Amino acid sequence: MERETPELVAPATFLRGEEGASPESVRARFERMIRRMQAEVCAELEAVEGGASDGGGAALFREDAWTRPGGGGGISRVLQGGRVFEKAAVNVSVVYGVMPPEAYRAARPEAAAAAGGEKAGPVPFFAAGVSSVIHPVNPFAPTMHFNYRYFETEAPKDAPGAPRQWWFGGGTDLTPSYIIEEDIKHFHSVQKQTCDKFDPSFYPRFKKWCDDYFYIKHRGERRGVGGIFFDDLSDYDQKTLLQFATGIISSLVVFSVKVSLDINSPHVFMVLRISPQRGRL
Template sequence: MTHEMTHEKARASAWFRQLRDQIVSAFEALEDTQLSGPLVGLPAGRFEVTETTRDAEDGSDAGGGLMSVMRGGRVFEKVGVNVSTVYGTLGERAQMAMAARKGLPGMKDDPRFWAAGISLVAHMQNPHTPAVHMNTRMFWTPHGWWFGGGSDLNPCIEYAEDTAAFHAIQKEHCNRHDPEYYPRFKAWADEYFYIPHRGRARGVGGIFYDDLNTGDWEKDFAFTQDVGRAFLPAFLGVTEKRRDTPWNEADKDRQLVHRGLYAEYNLVYDRGTKFGLETGHNPDAVLMSLPPMAKWV
């Protein structure tokens, strides 16, 4: 299916926006219900929403989205939830990378692309509450289409029961579509979110998938929607369990060092960061994932 897919693109873009709205509402509700702890005197956090744009090389409109960022809340120290729908033609560098990685040799002759998705990263106030990352996306070129994304947990202080609970919900949603998805995509996450120069994983994993095209767009879109639906129950369950755990300066120091690890990964290895910067998207939106403060020893 390599036609323009106008209807499918519209449905995917609308879904990512709908998921964004659900998450923003749930996170602000979490701020409202944080009524204890050392930061309870702060105002409940709220998202600042900014429209983002991507300009084509010729100056024409090439899409954009919404960047929603909350800073300095009772629960979230910084969280960003971005949605975007961008399109145009890939530059030569991006064409070569796409052709090599996706097996799309025709990109040089017809480098048009369309991409939509949601990307979320949350850095928490309480060091016992894990940071988290989630994204899902659809990508189209005249030579093929695919879905990708996933969700992974990044605690600086690990609790085995939290890891198990997070993974259990990912597995449940994957199993609705294919019993092979969870073990396959868990292993992919373990490999993808590994930091070679540190010899360790970024966090405790989750699921990650890319290049998903079974030939059945409806099937793949339904799975991608369920990956998005799994996020709130998986993350909110862990957050509500840990957000009132007492913490001290040693815990905070440990958190800041772990955030340095997170920043290293996103700047050196993350494909989404590279693609966003290479295709001219708003750099503030692309780098939204970076923590507000970090530390290196």
């Protein structure tokens, strides 16, 4: 693994030279989208902090950027000690690496078999993603988590003729301390509306996946109130699923944060809104 190099200013792209020169590739479009979403989420949260601080002492995001000599890098943004948000992080990363053959066989058994099965060697890969966890100060406001990513593999090093593999993954979920049914129903309705625009089977399928994924066996319960989760998604073409990923993230970015500074007030929630004008690449 190459050592990370801190950067004072994040570069325009973390893609390797020849890929950065292809702005219409899925890699380039996904990177642009997650970096735009990172900027928008951070701007929204800082605006809420600024409005709650009466013009002084508002908590801001601290940014750290890094690159790797062989390509790739990331931007981490962290806000902490705010009046509204105890801590919030929104991170993006672009990674180039080599996947062990065992991991490739587990992730893509059919492709691995076509590339030589047990004899398939290490597989070069590309991955990019955005992830966030937001912890409000007010206990009546839930913790929100989301993560969305795009993964692509090259042919195994000893099977140059094998086809390239790709898939999308991610999800959004809430973990409240206090259950306010109206807010939880609204959260799930936003998820369903966005999923239904692409495939009516997405929401029930991804909701169950989320419930199962975050099931805590030794407690006999699920973490939080769920949401959606999916992985290895390649049901449609890349363009369609890129639009889906963009749409589902955009539905979370375009929100009106209504968080009361009065910790005794239950009327707090990060109200998620869908905007038909957002999500364009």
